[in-house]
Amino acid sequence: MGSDQHLGAGERRGNLPKLNWAACHSSVLQPKINMNTPERKNLLDPVVIAKIARLALRIKSPARGLLTGIHKSVYYGSSIEFSEHKEYTPGDEIKFLDWKVYAKSDKYYVKKYEDETNLKCYIVLDMSASMKYSGPQFILPEGDANGTDKADDSKNSDGRPQSKFDYAAQLAATLSYVLLSQQDSVGLLTFNESISKYIPPRSNMAHLHVILNELQNAKESGTTDLPHVLNELSEKIKGRGLVIIISDMLDEDESVLKNLKLFKSRKHDVIIFHLLHSDEVNMPFDRLTFFEGLESGAKELADPQLIRDEYMLQVEEFVNKFKMVSRENEIDYYFIDTDDSLDSVVTRFLFRRRKF
Numbered sequence: 001m002g003s004d005q006h007l008g009a010g011e012r013r014g015n016l017p018k019l020n021w022a023a024c025h026s027s028v029l030q031p032k033i034n035m036n037t038p039e040r041k042n043l044l045d046p047v048v049i050a051k052i053a054r055l056a057l058r059i060k061s062p063a064r065g066l067l068t069g070i071h072k073s074v075y076y077g078s079s080i081e082f083s084e085h086k087e088y089t090p091g092d093e094i095k096f097l098d099w100k101v102y103a104k105s106d107k108y109y110v111k112k113y114e115d116e117t118n119l120k121c122y123i124v125l126d127m128s129a130s131m132k133y134s135g136p137q138f139i140l141p142e143g144d145a146n147g148t149d150k151a152d153d154s155k156n157s158d159g160r161p162q163s164k165f166d167y168a169a170q171l172a173a174t175l176s177y178v179l180l181s182q183q184d185s186v187g188l189l190t191f192n193e194s195i196s197k198y199i200p201p202r203s204n205m206a207h208l209h210v211i212l213n214e215l216q217n218a219k220e221s222g223t224t225d226l227p228h229v230l231n232e233l234s235e236k237i238k239g240r241g242l243v244i245i246i247s248d249m250l251d252e253d254e255s256v257l258k259n260l261k262l263f264k265s266r267k268h269d270v271i272i273f274h275l276l277h278s279d280e281v282n283m284p285f286d287r288l289t290f291f292e293g294l295e296s297g298a299k300e301l302a303d304p305q306l307i308r309d310e311y312m313l314q315v316e317e318f319v320n321k322f323k324m325v326s327r328e329n330e331i332d333y334y335f336i337d338t339d340d341s342l343d344s345v346v347t348r349f350l351f352r353r354r355k356f
Helices: 046-051 099-105 164-181 207-217 226-236 253-265 278-282 304-328 342-353
Strands: 005-008 068-072 081-087 109-114 120-126 185-191 195-202 242-247 269-276 289-292 299-302 332-337
Touching: 046 164, 046 342, 099 109, 120 164, 120 195, 120 226, 164 185, 164 207, 164 242, 164 269, 164 342, 185 207, 185 226, 195 207, 195 226, 226 242, 226 253, 253 269, 253 304, 269 278, 269 304, 299 304, 304 332, 332 342
Parallel strands: 005 289, 120 185, 120 242, 242 269, 269 332
Antiparallel strands: 081 109, 185 195, 289 299
């Protein structure tokens, strides 16, 4: 038998097989996981920024903002663009009564306008241990010249293989830049089993440095409890807002989906970036493999060739379930493979949002 593979994995609670593998492909089964995440640099790619310079991030739901911006507001009054008439109710300002309509209908109607205002955006970023996965690394015993089929992982600017969190951090940084550039307020919430760090939304461009600093130094650890985190976040949000979730979604499906529906029922604009590593999507391994839970530490020995078909089927069902529920609840859902270039992901996303 050829040399075994030993790959760590943080698994999702539920029926789906272990999805993420962490860090070791070896003929001697030596684990090699760097627990101290190096500082991430160049979170804002000039190429990406240049491509999206003229694009804006629009929201679906009317915003409740204080500053003038590009989003439609729910407030009534004299503003930029007339929207519709609203039947008068006690408390409405008399100065906005449409007397021409009254003359024709003998009923009181108030003019309703759409204002353009700013919004508050909350970027909810998964930093649980499962986000640490960056592809297999190969460790050979001394003097062994075999087993050199190292995967061609995408690299960070410092030469490290890119983890799911590295990709997610770049995405969060880019979206923060876009929002702040259009004078919107953006905040960052990192989480595992609970909220790890909460940076309240601010609209000044200097706030970007606060967000980038947190993204550069965050370290993936712990288990995932997105439903608990969403409950905590709901207590922090005042008024309608934009909630962007960036996660591998390796948690209890039903509980997560229930909480996402709750956010939509409160009129928040919800966007999900469902991020999986290309290994999790394609399962490219072909030798006897130890799968080790990054979050639980559980281990299983399996032959990938025997389980691949069933695994791929369950991954497809897992992704499709989020797609279906998102579509039913008007949640914007975007599936991302770490092999997808960031510039194409962000550009497609912003073009799609232009219709709102």
